[in-house]
Amino acid sequence: MAGYYEGLIILVGINIIAVIGVSILTGFTRLFSFGNGGFMAIGAYTGAILSTKLHTPLVVSILGGMLVAGFIAFLLGKITLGLKGDYFLIATLGFGESVRVIIENLQSVTGGARGYSGIPYKTDLLVILVSVAVAIFIAWNLLHSKMGRNFMAIREQEIAADAIGIDTAKYKNMAFVISAMFAAWAGVLFAHYFTFIVPVMFNMVKSTEMTITVVIGGLGSLTGSIVATTLLTLLPELARAAAEYRMLAYGLAVVLIITLRPSGLMGYKEFSARGIYYWLKDRFTRKAVHSSEEASS
Known part of the structure; x- marks a missing residue:
């Protein structure tokens, strides 16, 4: 098994992949969903079954989990994406809990509430670093493509997007499917890191x-989601004595963010090499000007 610090990096990486999917759906299409835990469970159990029963390589297990989750998301989206606002959120919440209950009752296949064991350990540091890099690359290019621009048009004003010819139903379903596939990807990596999974790991929390x-x-x-994921994964570990209060801390953090900075830590901004360069240049230029003014005075 991985060392402590290596394990933390692996957990951060798994969470980043899962949150990228939520960011595409919620951050860039403005569809709030509580079903991603269910899709993560689908990916975890599909990947685990493929690895233990068919002895597939990790890449095949990941692709299998993503395809199953994507297909289910496509069907679910066709049924539920016509719902507006809170109704869609409630539907996805019910889906997530239904997945957990179904897994608990399929004891012959999933091990039920006792869990599924014997999963080979395949999620090491190299796998995580490659997976996170590929996930960020895919998401970044997706969001800067025509599809991503259509997602953002739906987020800003769905009626106007529909009026200019964007098939809003199609693109919302695409965002939902992509989000589910990212969640399943994270679920497969999660299962092959812990080597033992139980349904409660993928509940509404x-x-x-x-x-x-x-x-x-x-x-x-997107980079704001990555930064927040890193912070919120590491903080409970750094304050392990109070780790059981993490949901309380998350709730307080959301209240403070909404009150003090409604757009979040990064808002609509992204980290970029060019942006960091110009920020550093501006800081050093200001410092140099300030020093010269002090010297002249």
């Missing part, structure tokens, strides 16, 4: 954590 993380990071910022 897990979905809530991911949504809160996106809100804290900034609903229009």
